[in-house]
Amino acid sequence: MKIVVIPGDGIGAETMAATVEVLRAASKRYSLKLELVDEIAGHASLARHGATVTPELLERVSAADGLMLGPMSTFEFKDESRGEINPSKFFRKELDLFANIRPARTYAGMPAKLGAMDLVVVRENTEGFYADRNVESGSSEILVTRDVVISLRRITRHCCERIARAAFALAMTRRRHLSVVHKANVLKIGDGMFLDICRAVAKEFPEVRVDEFIVDAMMAHVVRDPKRFDVIVTTNMFGDILSDLTAEISGSLGMGGSLNLGLDHAMGQAAHGSAPDIAGRDVANPFSLVLSAGMLLEWFGAKSGNADFVAAAQAISLGVAGAIESGECTADAGGRLGTRATGAALAQRLSAGR
Ligand code: NAD
DSSP states (O other): OEEEEEOOSTTHHHHHHHHHHHHHHHHHHTTOOOEEEEOOOTHHHHHHHSSSSOHHHHHHHHHSSEEEEOOOOGGGOOOGGGTOOOHHHHHHHHTTOOEEEEEEEOOTTSOOSSSOOEEEEEEEOSSBTOTTTSSSSSOSEEEEETTEEEEOOBOOHHHHHHHHHHHHHHHHTTTSEEEEEEOTTTSTTHHHHHHHHHHHHHTTOTTSEEEEEEHHHHHHHHHHOGGGOSEEEEOHHHHHHHHHHHHHHTTOGGGOOOEEEOSSOEEEEOSSOOOTTTTTTTOSOTHHHHHHHHHHHHHHHHHHTOHHHHHHHHHHHHHHHHHHHTTOSOGGGTOOOOHHHHHHHHHHHHHTTO
């Protein structure tokens, strides 16, 4: 498996270095023969190539088996005509990574803010309110006058159907419970269509128990009793917001791993951003990226029918749980180690088969 590795901005260099150490240990232990190819994007690429991402990079990523993308300082990228392209949106759009799978679970030994929970947010990843990716070219955010802005939201039957199917399929592998989160009481046509499609797809999955929540009330429900949720499916922006909340209430946003999934490609990426407030201090939690890497290996194992990759992914997941229980993790997860030592300890754990 050839994986392109892009560290990203802010805490990306530190957390990706720890993730690579874990991947190398997993590769050795499970004979995966991982080929990790270093590339750059974001500020490093802007300085070197005049653009945060380039068509050549896309070609190399398309030809590889997977991508690990570090967090990017996207807020600083203002003008695409000057090469300041959001790398996240670039890969999601160009590789059609339509499903963003964002698990949030508690671990023994990690202070849980609201009790035990184990859920997954399945977020549509290619349209919605994200104006930089929901049109073929340009942006669907329009400056009408200096004082008037229109931001358009795109919802399509095709994208609703495929995200609904992905969420139901995932629910079938878990506790067979799917919660549909929407705002169809106000966005009657767009979210109305999303909701109708989820209800129609539900008929193909009669074993899955389905319930529905309006997105604002969902914020109260998930904080009130997170353990009642299993898989949650929602549109792009709602899922973006909800999944940061669920990661944080599970213990820390620094535990928020995610996989961006398409039909042929997948990209592991932490749910959080580049965290400039803690960058360079060796305190960032690398487990969000490590868990994302585990998800990428699992995806590849399922796709290629290679059980070693699935076993390696399980070992990473169990290793993270063991590390947290032993306090071999960063302070946000209740531990006492820095970023580098957390990665090294987990790599050692994997090498020793613990
Ligand atoms: P953020 O997600 O970077 O940070 C939010 C809070 O969580 C901060 O207090 C931060 O220190 C903490 N945090 C984040 N990751 C952590 C980790 N691994 N371990 C411990 N604590 C962690 O959000 P922000 O500060 O609003 O955004 C910073 C930059 O990241 C902005 O430029 C934003 O546009 C960008 N961003 C990028 C992505 C992405 O690349 N996918 C996602 C979200 C935000």
